[in-house]
Amino acid sequence: MTDTTWELKHRDAIILAELSRDPQRSARELTAVLEEEHDIEVSHVTVSQSIRKMRDAGVFREAIIPNEEYFSFALFEFKFNPENFSEGWRSAMEDIRDDESTLLYCLADGEYQWKSIMMFESMEAETRWVHEFYKEHGDVVENVRISALTNVLKFGTNPGLFEKLSNGE
Numbered sequence: 001m002t003d004t005t006w007e008l009k010h011r012d013a014i015i016l017a018e019l020s021r022d023p024q025r026s027a028r029e030l031t032a033v034l035e036e037e038h039d040i041e042v043s044h045v046t047v048s049q050s051i052r053k054m055r056d057a058g059v060f061r062e063a064i065i066p067n068e069e070y071f072s073f074a075l076f077e078f079k080f081n082p083e084n085f086s087e088g089w090r091s092a093m094e095d096i097r098d099d100e101s102t103l104l105y106c107l108a109d110g111e112y113q114w115k116s117i118m119m120f121e122s123m124e125a126e127t128r129w130v131h132e133f134y135k136e137h138g139d140v141v142e143n144v145r146i147s148a149l150t151n152v153l154k155f156g157t158n159p160g161l162f163e164k165l166s167n168g169e
Contacts, residue, residue, distance in 0.1 A: 006057040008165055012050055014038050016060060017162035019051070023062075027051065065103070065155055071119035073103070073149040074126060077112035084139040092137040101129060112145055 006012075011034065018025060018033050025033075027048035034040040034047070054060060078096075080089070096116055097105050104117040120126040130144060 006054060006059045008059070011040055011042065012054060012059070013162045013165040014040070015047060015050060016054070016165075017159035019060075020157045020159045020162060063103075066119070068149075068152045071121060072123065072126065073117060073119050073152060075147040075149060076116045076118055077145040077147075078114035078116075078141050079112045079143040079145070081140060081142040088137060088140040092140045095133070095137065099129075101125075112143075117149070 014034060015030060018030055027044040030047045030051075031042060031044040034042060055062070076096075078092075093114070096102055096114065099118070101118045101120055102116050103119050106115050107113060108115050118126075118129070120129065126146075130146070133144070134141075
């Protein structure tokens with residue numbers, strides 16, 4: 001369980017912005033950037049501790065995102081069958097959430113309320129997943145709408161969002 005009541009300091013927001021520019025930066029490199037570009041003097045140990053504490057508090061999450069040359073990505077949208085929803089929703093939700101192919105899973109409003117971005121090693125694997133999902137949870141979902149994501153053009157957080165937080169906007 002994470003504590004999301006983190007009090008984001010100006011320094012923390014800048015660290016997050018710099019990490020979003022280059023997630024591979026070391027604490028020592030970040031310390032130099034803080035001093036040279038933001039006139040903030042702290043030790044690399046302080047920077048490292050701040051990153052660890054923010055991660056532990058759930059301020060940000062880390063994920064490994066493979067290049068789309070290795071996997072095909074698809075947007076799955078799930079429409080429910082209201083007659084059977086109450087009996088089987090939890091099992092269906094957990095199976096989607098816990099599946100190794102699920103990259104992102106979220107709830108939304110509208111007719112298709114569950115959405116996931118999934119990745120598969122082949123079209124055959126995607127088709128097999130859909131087939132198995134319908135066999136297991138077909139009574140819960142009325143329809144699964146699938147859109148192939150042919151080109152992932154951007155995946156990441158713009159550093160400017162964190163900079164706005166540090167300026168109190």
